[in-house]
Amino acid sequence: MSIISKDIQKAIALLTNEELVAIPTETVYGLAGNIFSEKAIKRIFETKKRPFFNPLIVHISSVDVLETIVSEIPEKAKILANTFWPGSMTLVLKKHKDIPDIITAGKDTVAVRVPNHPVTIALLKQLPFPLAAPSANPFNNISPTKPEHVERYFKNDIKMVLNGGSCINGIESTIIGFVNNEPIIYRLGALALEEIEALIGKVEVKNKMEENPDAPGMLDKHYSPLTTTILTTDVASEIKKHPTKKIGILAFNSSFKNAEITTEIILSKNNDLKEAASKLYAALHELDHLSLDIIIAEKMPEIGLGNSMNDRLQRATFRP
Numbered sequence: 415m416s417i418i419s420k421d422i423q424k425a426i427a428l429l430t431n432e433e434l435v436a437i438p439t440e441t442v443y444g445l446a447g448n449i450f451s452e453k454a455i456k457r458i459f460e461t462k463k464r465p466f467f468n469p470l471i472v473h474i475s476s477v478d479v480l481e482t483i484v485s486e487i488p489e490k491a492k493i494l495a496n497t498f499w500p501g502s503m504t505l506v507l508k509k510h511k512d513i514p515d516i517i518t519a520g521k522d523t524v525a526v527r528v529p530n531h532p533v534t535i536a537l538l539k540q541l542p543f544p545l546a547a548p549s550a551n552p553f554n555n556i557s558p559t560k561p562e563h564v565e566r567y568f569k570n571d572i573k574m575v576l577n578g579g580s581c582i583n584g585i586e587s588t589i590i591g592f593v594n595n596e597p598i599i600y601r602l603g604a605l606a607l608e609e610i611e612a613l614i615g616k617v618e619v620k621n622k623m624e625e626n627p628d629a630p631g632m633l634d635k636h637y638s639p640l641t642t643t644i645l646t647t648d649v650a651s652e653i654k655k656h657p658t659k660k661i662g663i664l665a666f667n668s669s670f671k672n673a674e675i676t677t678e679i680i681l682s683k684n685n686d687l688k689e690a691a692s693k694l695y696a697a698l699h700e701l702d703h704l705s706l707d708i709i710i711a712e713k714m715p716e717i718g719l720g721n722s723m724n725d726r727l728q729r730a731t732f733r734p
């Protein structure tokens with residue numbers, strides 16, 4: 415029997431009973447548990463096979479709850495929260511003393527956001543506790559943007575995926591931390607850097623683990639299909655290098671199809687980066703299940719969400 419269900423009351427019962435439920439958000443599906451239940455939080459790490467040094471994002475129902483999660487809110491964080499929440503932005507702020515260490519991996523900061531999905535907002539409003547929710551994929555794998563992706567990963571591990579349809583943005587939230595009250599981008603994501611800078615001015619991006627020990631989750635290899643994946647600006651030349659291989663193409667806006675190409679997914683024929691981002695992970699999931707020899711992915715234009723997608727594609731294709 416499928417574990418996918420729209421029954422919010424069932425989700426509430428499971429979460430109240432310290433069990434996990436996969437929840438829809440506008441970015442990707444999350445694997446959620448009560449932040450105050452050590453049992454639930456340990457299960458999140460076990461289920462994902464996620465290392466304990468990598469902290470979780472706390473999901474809250476509205477900006478009004480923020481002061482119960484964090485102890486300090488810099489002025490620019492207030493402006494960002496009031497502008498972009500509910501939405502695809504996570505703030506990393508000094509933690510409130512009540513936030514358990516297992517959520518923050520022992521750090522004195524906590525990551526928090528208000529997701530923009532009606533089903534999960536309704537769920538959060540009915541729960542007396544916030545939800546910790548990393549993306550609902552095994553460590554290093556592609557994030558899920560449809561309930562079926564989560565079911566495929568975790569049908570033997572969890573009892574329920576709360577069905578909220580396909581994730582509209584389809585790529586994880588943009589993470590912003592603060593040093594001396596100034597914002598720093600830890601992870602590019604579904605809220606474009608340009609939108610943030612239009613509001614608060616120039617913001618530094620430090621999204622590599624080597625350059626930023628405060629961003630522990632930004633591994634070189636991440637979000638990876640099992641099929642060997644190559645990222646290139648010149649798909650046509652790359653195809654010619656693999657004459658005997660069964661190739662799948664992930665293209666931005668135009669076709670590279672020829673007799674040798676088994677499958678091609680074009681992310682946005684309309685040249686629309688938002689549409690392309692929303693389809694990116696679903697396309698990778700689909701291509702990864704076709705028993706191809708290689709996937710050739712086209713590099714996205716280096717603007718707005720194109721930069722966020724290139725970040726994911728680089729990590730998806732990283733080979734040491």
Ligand code: TXA
Pocket residue numbers: 439441442443444445468469470471504506518521523524525529547548549550585586587588589591600628629630631632
């Ligand atoms: O869109 C999203 O953010 C999704 C949905 C479910 O909300 N969640 C998500 O969670 O992507 P996850 O666990 O896959 O990624 C969270 C990232 C990790 O890279 C983690 O290292 C970082 O947030 N993070 C969490 N707490 C942090 C902290 N205190 N300081 C720095 N980075 C933190």
Ligand code: MG
Pocket residue numbers: 548549557
């Ligand atoms: Mg993740």
